Amino acid sequence: MDLEFDVHDHRHQLKQLRDTGETAVFENRDELTCPACSKPFARLMIVTGRAITFPPTDGNPFCLLRREDDVVIFRH
Numbered sequence: 001m002d003l004e005f006d007v008h009d010h011r012h013q014l015k016q017l018r019d020t021g022e023t024a025v026f027e028n029r030d031e032l033t034c035p036a037c038s039k040p041f042a043r044l045m046i047v048t049g050r051a052i053t054f055p056p057t058d059g060n061p062f063c064l065l066r067r068e069d070d071v072v073i074f075r076h
Contacts, residue, residue, distance in 0.1 A: 003035045003036065004035060005035045005044075007024075007026065007044070007046065010030075010032055013028070013029055013030035013032055014026040014027065014028060014029060014030075014032070014044065015027040015029050017043075021048075022047065022048050022049035022052075023045065023046070023047050023048075023049070023052065024045070024046045025043060025044070025045050025046075026043065026044040026045075026046075027042070027043060028040065028041050028042055028043065028044065047064070047066070050065065050066050051063065051064065051065045051066070052064050060075060060076050061076050062074060062075045062076060063076070
């Protein structure tokens with residue numbers, strides 16, 4: 001399984017919704033599949049900062065921290 005995904009290779013299939021400089025959000029307009037699970041995805045978020053907090057979607061927010069060798073998810 002190829003875990004790479006280059007936004008530039010698929011820019012005509014994605015619609016950019018937001019770009020803050022540290023976070024960019026894209027809408028999948030062409031049933032592109034996720035490189036991790038091979039299923040189509042609705043949105044793609046690219047985070048270049050080391051940490052981000054996601055607002056609650058089911059009542060509980062979670063935070064993501066990118067470390068040197070891994071990514072840690074904190075579920076609140």
